[in-house]
Amino acid sequence: VTEFDDAGWAPLCPLAALSTVEGRSFVHEGRAVAAFRRGDVVHVVSDRCPHNGRTLHDGHLDGGLLTCRWHGWRFDVTTGRSPDVPPGEEGPRLRVYEVRLRDGRVEIRDPGPGRSAT
Ligand code: FES
Numbered sequence: 001v002t003e004f005d006d007a008g009w010a011p012l013c014p015l016a017a018l019s020t021v022e023g024r025s026f027v028h029e030g031r032a033v034a035a036f037r038r039g040d041v042v043h044v045v046s047d048r049c050p051h052n053g054r055t056l057h058d059g060h061l062d063g064g065l066l067t068c069r070w071h072g073w074r075f076d077v078t079t080g081r082s083p084d085v086p087p088g089e090e091g092p093r094l095r096v097y098e099v100r101l102r103d104g105r106v107e108i109r110d111p112g113p114g115r116s117a118t
Contacts, residue, residue: 012106018042023057028108033097035106036061036077042099043077044108050092066094 012026018037025047026033032047034057045066047057054070061067065083066075075082075094085091098109 008109009100009107010109012044012108015040015042015101015104015106018106023059023061025055025057028097029110031095033108034059036066040101042101042106044097044099044106045075045077045080046095049073050094056094 010028012028012033012035013024015037018024018035020037020039023034023036026035032055033044034047034055036043036057038061043061043064045056047055049056049059049068049070051068051071051073054068056066056068056075059066059068061077064077066077068074073082073092074084077094077096080094080096082091082093096111098111100107100109
């Protein structure tokens with residue numbers, strides 16, 4: 001792994017610190033992020049719902065689809081897109097972080113301004 005490949009990656013937490021049932025909120029570089037673990041797969045997205053800015057870590061994740069507990073907006077945690085937006089429309093978009101596991105620790109990388117919104 002070159003130094004370039006490590007650019008932007010930052011530790012989030014030990015994998016063991018994440019429940020496989022409930023999401024958890026963290027602060028990463030001044031932004032609230034929500035982490036979800038299913039087995040050894042971790043998804044990290046913005047913890048601010050695009051609808052009204054409320055928390056998403058306490059939402060319901062089922063099959064990669066995250067439902068906000070407040071008013072039910074839904075987002076695909078791998079793309080940040082909502083399945084409820086008609087095809088061809090941009091719609092609200094959730095910031096999705098890149099995730100990697102290293103020695104039992106979760107590391108994330110901000111997707112950057114050009115790749116995701118919120
Ligand atoms: S704040 Fe998430 S659906 Fe309203």
